[in-house]
Amino acid sequence: MENTIVLRPRFSQDVSKSMEEILKNASKLKNEVKENYRIKISDHHIFFFITLTKRKYYSPHLHVELTENEDKTTNIKGLFGPDQTVWTFFIFLHFIIAGIFLLFSMIAYSHWRLKQSTTLDFIIMGLMVIFWFGLYFQARINRKKCQPQMHELNKLISRIVEL
Template sequence: MEAKKNSNIHLRPRFKMDFNESQQEIISKFEDNLKDGECKYCSKIVDGHIIIDVPKDESHFWSPQLNIEVEKIKGKETVVKGLFGPKPQVWTMFMFFHFAVAVAFIGFSITAYVQWSIKTDYSLALYMVIGLPVLWFVMYFLGRWGKSIGHQQMDELYHFMMKTLDKQPKN
């Protein structure tokens, strides 16, 4: 199996696999497996995009979601690209908080410089300039911790996907 993965530091692991099957054959495998009465996963299939969620009764805030893109290369060659990540609402919230911390850092840095330049008390701005990177690291490690909480479910989604694909990627 040839699966290309990014380094382990990323919060949203990605992979890519090549197959000697048509795009529709691979999508049909997912449709058949997901409609099976034994299948516990929730899913949406639109064109070549497949979203697989953990079951609602097992879902929690940190539960992962598997996004699969099935792209036709040429003839019967297909590439399957996947992305594990939190639900879009959780990811958007985290990105909003990261953006807010970055904007606040820039704002307090400017405020500290201006207050220092005009020789007024700049201690609050300086504390914020020091504290905001600490907050950013806390948010980063909170995301890593959340990823570790959902890791078992991520493995289950990966094994479900590999079982569906019959583990026959192109060498």
């Protein structure tokens, strides 16, 4: 696996081990690393989480899907993602900011048509744009902060394949 995490943190890899071997290795590793990581196995999916004691608000998790190929090798597809609670809150903030922006753009149009002052409306709309850029840059900062933990989770999947 690569050492770089691209903008869309996904990977796909074919390995020579069978799906059963990989799942068995994941079960073994689950007990070895339970101090720092939580591994959840469900059918042909493996989920890697950082334990609560080591987790930060920006900590990622890794979802791995195993697909057996016809030649008894296994395709591993991995997807890194943020914590569901943080992601939901982040999307909620985006909708709130967009809603306030749209509301005040409608109010500004009404004030303009009625020949009233639109200064406050445009100030609030400008603030919403600034807040949106703030969310964008915060997301970029969080993505950089979580890269070392993404590499740690990537090493776990490498250990499962190598066992």
